Amino acid sequence: MKSETRFLLIMLGLVIMLGTGLAALNYYTRPPKPPAVKQTEVQLSDLLAPGRPEKGNPNANVVIVEFTDLQCPSCRRGSETVEQLMLQYEGKIRLICRHYPLDIHDRARLYAQAAEAAHRQGKFWEMKALIFSEQDVSQKRLEEFAQSLGLNLEQFRKDMNSPEVRQAVEDDLNTGRRFGVSSTPTYFLILGGKVEMIIGHTTLLTEVQRVMEGE
């Protein structure tokens, strides 16, 4: 074997060993995941606030309060899961959405404000769905969404940057923080007096299905 081949094979071996080693280190030193379902002392009334977007049956026994970040890919998948549950158990679920824009997502607040501004014209869920459908959108695109939903564009622009809308997002964030939300999506599943905090949408799906099938 020539020295060139030996050198290149050593380099290749080093890269493979380093990569495998780092992957193994990363795998075995991962922080333990918090339990996906946690009983909490939180009450439904703690999670409610006047004027928050909601849909479904307002008198349903099962209530889902969703804390979401509109720039977070897992939240997009979570939203699809929740919509699927709303269809599957039509009339049996009340859904309330609250914002939890994470700092790591630079446009999450902007998107939350856009959804809030649309909420003021009765199109929160539609705007949320549109933002999730693309997720990497500019201010101009948000305005195009608003136009496509038939919103008053001037009002939408004004609302988006209004102190009231910013405060609404901030209030949601503070509520989430106060009751232990630290990642998105986080759901509170309220069944009568029992409140469960659920991290991740796949757990929510199995948990709601379990509850519904057990009824």
Add this chain to the structure above:
Amino acid sequence: MVAIRLNRAMFALALAGLVIAGLLWYWHAQNVDIPCTNAGCDQVAQHPSSRLFGIPVAAYGTLFYLSFALMCAIRPSVPTSHQRLIGHLVLLWGTTGFLFSAYLTYLELFVIRAICQWCVASAVIATALFVLSVLAWRQPQPLALPSEA
């Protein structure tokens, strides 16, 4: 000397590609959010076309870059009489990688409609490998170090 430099350049690029594809494979297997400046990486990773025959595309990429790097590594030790054959193989592999990358980029742009920077980096490397493999293939002299020729 040009041939050996081209071979080293291809080897270095294949190593860079190996790191990127390996990372993407690991993240895909761990089902974690891929570090990305936009939401594109995750959208691409979650799309059904990120798997081929049930295996993540990143796994094929890892094997592609690994085999490319191995070919470049053993090439200087191949007898001069077989240099041409290795040259053909490298060109074939470079072309395959380039075409496959082009197809994946098409999927990103027109089917998934999201861009993942890691995939773009891999596509740039695959393109560079293709160009270099053509240049290497056009080299008339066998690949060997001056001292060993």
